[in-house]
Amino acid sequence: MLPFEIAFAGSVPLDRIRFEALEAPPLPEALQATIDEKWHGVLAKNPSAFDGPNMSTRDIIPPYKDRAPDETYVWTDMIIKYWPTTYTKFSGTTFPEIKDQYGEDAVHTGSAVCAVIKTPDNNIVLHLRGRDMGYRRRLHVPGGILAEPDPVAAIKKEVEEELGISYDECPMPTLLGIVQDTTPGRWNHEFCFLIKVPFEMEEMKRRHEGATSKDEGFLLPFPATEEHLTAILELGDEHAPDIWVPTGMAALILYGRSQGWWQNTGCPKLLAELRDKGIL
Numbered sequence: 001m002l003p004f005e006i007a008f009a010g011s012v013p014l015d016r017i018r019f020e021a022l023e024a025p026p027l028p029e030a031l032q033a034t035i036d037e038k039w040h041g042v043l044a045k046n047p048s049a050f051d052g053p054n055m056s057t058r059d060i061i062p063p064y065k066d067r068a069p070d071e072t073y074v075w076t077d078m079i080i081k082y083w084p085t086t087y088t089k090f091s092g093t094t095f096p097e098i099k100d101q102y103g104e105d106a107v108h109t110g111s112a113v114c115a116v117i118k119t120p121d122n123n124i125v126l127h128l129r130g131r132d133m134g135y136r137r138r139l140h141v142p143g144g145i146l147a148e149p150d151p152v153a154a155i156k157k158e159v160e161e162e163l164g165i166s167y168d169e170c171p172m173p174t175l176l177g178i179v180q181d182t183t184p185g186r187w188n189h190e191f192c193f194l195i196k197v198p199f200e201m202e203e204m205k206r207r208h209e210g211a212t213s214k215d216e217g218f219l220l221p222f223p224a225t226e227e228h229l230t231a232i233l234e235l236g237d238e239h240a241p242d243i244w245v246p247t248g249m250a251a252l253i254l255y256g257r258s259q260g261w262w263q264n265t266g267c268p269k270l271l272a273e274l275r276d277k278g279i280l
Contacts, residue, residue: 003246006274007060007189008078009177009254016077017175019149022058024083025105027093035092038185042091046133053147054090055111056083057189060178080149082111087145094187109180110188113155114143114247115173116255117163118224121200124255125163126220129245134186139220140248143190151191159195163219164207171195176254181246192251194258226261 027035042049061079068074090110092098099107117125127140144158156170173193180189199207201221208219222228229252235243253274256262262275 002274003181003183003244004250005180005182006250006254007178007180008062009257011175011258012063012078014152014172014175016063016075017151018077018079020079020081021149022081022083024056024085024108027089027106028102031093031098031102031106034098035088038092039088042134049087051086051088052145054085054087054108055146055149056085056090056108057111058082060189082149083108085110090188091185095184107187111146112143112188112190112247113146113151113158113193114141114190114251115155115159115193115195116141116176116251117159117204118194118196119199119201119204119221120196122224123201123221124224124252125204126222126248127162128218128220135245138245138248139243140245141251143247146191151193155191155193155195161213162208162211163204164209164211165197165199169198171197174258176251176258179247179250179254183246186246188247190247190250192247192254194255224255226256226259229256230262 039051057080059079059081061081063075063078065073066076085108087110089108093106093108094110119125125142127142129135129138129140142158142162144154144161146154148154152173155173156167159165159170160167173195176192176194178189178191181187197204204221205219222232233249233252233256253262
């Protein structure tokens, strides 16, 4: 079973993504002690972790064709409904036992962004996460928390911090889709983007050395071809929880989908479920 779900696959013009803030119900008082306990556990594993704003995605309404007054058809906006929340609530409530005991409204899922970074010499950037991070020593693509309803600003900020490409230098991203991590304690929705940077991999390595954030550990260049990505994704057929951050794996699958790959019968076993559902 894949460690993620794909909530939306495909691209939407970035100015047609609209966010609607909802008011979250108050959390049960009895739950606060559990949240505090879970947060102490996070700090024990990663002393540099800190609380801050986050967004709990509650509903994703995909765009659809609607009839306009002049009888033409137009695409509607994608609508993301969310609760403003915090990282401590995300860390302390995204567990099956919390959902079972207190109900869906007690679970504050998180939101994040990530990007497949492609270079002109046809490489993509993978990260091997650091020892003190969640999902330590697993493969991921650059990304981070979505604290405010502006995923474009969020991913460009992460690219600047993790790869040393300034906000203004970073090209506009293209949405690949939205995925959901289904790992207990990590339930979140992640906006997955494609960013085609103007720098070849050697320059990316040089800039990474000067980046302000080294939380993600090592930068790993990888050929952006169907053959190579299929091979590395096949490593996740049986051992995905040991190799991949789930949303990083999903981002690469969405990238392959955007290229029209994996339509033949030789695709990795882990993609069969998605193909059967009509996502690939």
